[in-house]
Amino acid sequence: MNAIESVELSVAYGAGRVLDRISWRAGPGEFWAVVGPNGSGKTTLVKTALGLLQPQSGTVSLFGVAPRRFDAWQRIGYLPQFASPAFPKFPATVSEMVGLGRLAGKRFPRLLNRSDASAVVNALGRLGVADLANRRIGELSGGQRQRVLLARALVNRPDLLILDEPTLALDPDSRESFYNLLAEMHRQGGSTIVLVTHDSATAGRYASHLLYLDRTVLFSGTFHDFCRSPEMAKQFGPFAQHTICHQHDGEGRSCAK
Numbered sequence: 001m002n003a004i005e006s007v008e009l010s011v012a013y014g015a016g017r018v019l020d021r022i023s024w025r026a027g028p029g030e031f032w033a034v035v036g037p038n039g040s041g042k043t044t045l046v047k048t049a050l051g052l053l054q055p056q057s058g059t060v061s062l063f064g065v066a067p068r069r070f071d072a073w074q075r076i077g078y079l080p081q082f083a084s085p086a087f088p089k090f091p092a093t094v095s096e097m098v099g100l101g102r103l104a105g106k107r108f109p110r111l112l113n114r115s116d117a118s119a120v121v122n123a124l125g126r127l128g129v130a131d132l133a134n135r136r137i138g139e140l141s142g143g144q145r146q147r148v149l150l151a152r153a154l155v156n157r158p159d160l161l162i163l164d165e166p167t168l169a170l171d172p173d174s175r176e177s178f179y180n181l182l183a184e185m186h187r188q189g190g191s192t193i194v195l196v197t198h199d200s201a202t203a204g205r206y207a208s209h210l211l212y213l214d215r216t217v218l219f220s221g222t223f224h225d226f227c228r229s230p231e232m233a234k235q236f237g238p239f240a241q242h243t244i245c246h247q248h249d250g251e252g253r254s255c256a257k
């Protein structure tokens, strides 16, 4: 069962169409990088998949179900763009913030119990920030905060994790360790990961699959296939194609895999 599947999906804001007939499938355990220039429709695509925007035409589904009928939101972890609360007096503690992620699967009255508390401890431990549990969100560095928000997205052990430009606010070291963490999660298997990024030069170091968008699909498949595609060589030029693919050995000459 695909985590996300879109068929001929078009989306418009008013009169302006920003996604044009997107057909794409993200299967179990795949790590997708959704890449493209600013304004190419990446955020629009994930928001439509999550039911936050309506298609103009075509369809999209989550685990085979249209977003408006989907009711298993605890299966999905979502880290939206610019999610970091930047204001220094943000009152919640790290544990409380991550605990909010447990509410998604609950019906009224929405109360956290002992197993929720242990899920919070596990998620923080997994991200190496267990020691921050009682700190206030507003006191954290950008890198710490992003790990906490990722812990919140992961607290239900989701089958689908969607991250929209999660490293924008991070310094290069935190960015690297954040990407490594995602790669590690991918190696451990299980979840489908969808990473939206404008950083086409880096994504191929970590992700297995590439969706290259520019309002339409320029490419959808593995990085390996991207590397070998004559169409992509034509589209990007051979140099840029291989800067994106990360499939080469140290000398950058031959395909490593």
Ligand code: ADP
Residues within 6 Å of the ligand: 013, 018, 036, 037, 038, 039, 040, 041, 042, 043, 044, 045
């Ligand atoms: P990306 O994530 O690739 O940068 P977006 O999906 O955010 O692209 O935006 C795609 C296009 O849609 C851009 O031209 C953007 O200006 C436009 N757009 C995004 N959000 C809105 C909105 N709420 N109203 C009108 N136009 C929008």
